[in-house]
Amino acid sequence: MKFWRRLRWQLTVSHLLATAFTLVSMIAAIVVLAGAALATQSNETRQPSSDARSVAAAISGLVEARADSSELDPVLHGMADGNLRLTVGLGPTGRGLPFQFGLTDVAYIVLLDPNGAVIASSDPAGASFSPPERGEWSSVVGSRAGGGTTLVRTGSGPAAFGAAPINGQDGAQLATVVLAVTSLPPPSGGFDVLRVLAIFGFASAAALIAASLFAFVSSSAVAILLTRRLVKRIERLGSAAQRFAHGDLALVEAGPDDELGRLARQFNSMAAELERTLGELRAERDRVTGLLDDRRQLVASASHELRTPVATVRGYLESALARPEELPTGLRGDLQTMEGELTRLQQLIEDLFALSQAAVGKLSLRMEPVDGASVVQQLVETAAPLAWRQRRVQLIADSPGDAPAVLADRQRLEQIVSNLLGNAIRHTPPGGLVAASVRGGADCVNLEVRDTGEGIRAEDLPHVFERFFRGQSENGRGGAGLGLALVKELVEAMGGSVEASSTPGEGSVFTVRLSAAGVRDGAPV
Numbered sequence: 001m002k003f004w005r006r007l008r009w010q011l012t013v014s015h016l017l018a019t020a021f022t023l024v025s026m027i028a029a030i031v032v033l034a035g036a037a038l039a040t041q042s043n044e045t046r047q048p049s050s051d052a053r054s055v056a057a058a059i060s061g062l063v064e065a066r067a068d069s070s071e072l073d074p075v076l077h078g079m080a081d082g083n084l085r086l087t088v089g090l091g092p093t094g095r096g097l098p099f100q101f102g103l104t105d106v107a108y109i110v111l112l113d114p115n116g117a118v119i120a121s122s123d124p125a126g127a128s129f130s131p132p133e134r135g136e137w138s139s140v141v142g143s144r145a146g147g148g149t150t151l152v153r154t155g156s157g158p159a160a161f162g163a164a165p166i167n168g169q170d171g172a173q174l175a176t177v178v179l180a181v182t183s184l185p186p187p188s189g190g191f192d193v194l195r196v197l198a199i200f201g202f203a204s205a206a207a208l209i210a211a212s213l214f215a216f217v218s219s220s221a222v223a224i225l226l227t228r229r230l231v232k233r234i235e236r237l238g239s240a241a242q243r244f245a246h247g248d249l250a251l252v253e254a255g256p257d258d259e260l261g262r263l264a265r266q267f268n269s270m271a272a273e274l275e276r277t278l279g280e281l282r283a284e285r286d287r288v289t290g291l292l293d294d295r296r297q298l299v300a301s302a303s304h305e306l307r308t309p310v311a312t313v314r315g316y317l318e319s320a321l322a323r324p325e326e327l328p329t330g331l332r333g334d335l336q337t338m339e340g341e342l343t344r345l346q347q348l349i350e351d352l353f354a355l356s357q358a359a360v361g362k363l364s365l366r367m368e369p370v371d372g373a374s375v376v377q378q379l380v381e382t383a384a385p386l387a388w389r390q391r392r393v394q395l396i397a398d399s400p401g402d403a404p405a406v407l408a409d410r411q412r413l414e415q416i417v418s419n420l421l422g423n424a425i426r427h428t429p430p431g432g433l434v435a436a437s438v439r440g441g442a443d444c445v446n447l448e449v450r451d452t453g454e455g456i457r458a459e460d461l462p463h464v465f466e467r468f469f470r471g472q473s474e475n476g477r478g479g480a481g482l483g484l485a486l487v488k489e490l491v492e493a494m495g496g497s498v499e500a501s502s503t504p505g506e507g508s509v510f511t512v513r514l515s516a517a518g519v520r521d522g523a524p525v
Helices: 002-039 046-063 069-081 130-142 193-245 257-321 330-359 370-390 410-426 483-493
Strands: 085-090 096-102 104-111 120-121 150-152 160-167 171-181 369-370 394-397 407-409 433-440 444-451 496-505 507-515
Touching: 002 370, 046 069, 046 085, 046 160, 046 171, 069 120, 069 433, 085 330, 104 130, 120 330, 130 150, 130 160, 130 171, 130 330, 150 257, 193 257, 257 330, 330 410, 370 410, 370 433, 370 444, 407 410, 410 433, 410 444, 410 483, 410 507, 483 496, 483 507
Parallel strands: 394 433
Antiparallel strands: 085 096, 104 120, 104 171, 150 160, 160 171, 369 407, 433 444, 444 507, 496 507
16 A cells, blocks of 8 residues: 555645635635624614615615505504514615614604605504604705705604605605614714724635635646646556557656556566567467468368369269169169269368368459359259159259349359258258249349258357358258358358358258349449
């Protein structure tokens, strides 16, 4: 764990510094909020004229809606008792720091129309309220448009009056609020603590903004300084890993002997070991490739050399079987058996030779338009008598006369059809049916060979085109595993595809798709 300790501390310090600046900013915010709250409680804001303005702002909506005395009296009464709290601190645009407070020391609140008549009041008498000092209201109502004057009284009754107008949206004066208080707060001394706190609140707000900017800039600078060098070294390791993915095993600069330096050295050690292992694998690959090439050449040469003696022996057997009167009794049957096995051997050698040619890239193809239907018909007519005589399997050709020509090598196409027919006959029990057909499509020709044989197991189906694969057969007549592999090699060499489908117990279908004559790679030529 010591390996990563320094890295962890470097990353942790940057987070601790950012957290510390955040805490300082929160403390400054608290001071600002407290100062603003205390500032709203200053003597100036609690004068009768200020309270009258607050009441005017609160009931202006009711006045504009032309509420009557029955609706305004309870509101004014609740404000005078302090039960209804007023919200102050909002500017004309609705912005600012809102603060709610209740009125205190209120004697009464009166709402006057522009002519000076009482509309509503906080007194139980409502619009009929007419105190002895009513004549003095005019001194605080003033010019109607301004208001905001405070009158301090010395006689009996309220200690002071304050007034504030209520204007409509068009600027016309709708009414005037007159608010009377029973007592005034004592005048402030030379040193006003609340005013100082208010100033301190505004100063704290400025300090909060400055501290926030400083916290953002300084924490960003600290993070950049601590992580810049670290990130660059990590980026170098990341780039080296990306090069590794593309096969470039160049070493990466290790740098200082710290955690990342040790990681880089381990990275370089891994690269050197990987380079050594890859070198050994390349040498082994080259050796195995050489052995495989030698084996392919040997198989190709051996199969080529075997073709001549096998053909010669088969010719002598056919000649002998053509003169039955010269053969001893019982020898004809043995020679016929030998001829059948020799035919199988010859077919195996031909398949092996073709596969070996394809493996070494020497398979020659002569691509030309070929009548696939005639090829199928010819091979079916040739193989049908032998299939019936040896296996009691009926072989038929089912191709329409208008099937399009196929672009293929005729000799290789005959080899493909012959192998598919032989495979179907071998795996179809006596009394079964094998059908070969050619169908034309939009840009390809489909050659199908169907049988009613034993079918192929689901687990064997994906492997039927692999070399030397021999699935389980109920009749015990499995081939050498080359016929279908050769079909796949030849079809793909001619630009086509082959697939197999089967239902065990019902039969199999092998489908070869080749380009139609005049079409190559899916496009007309």
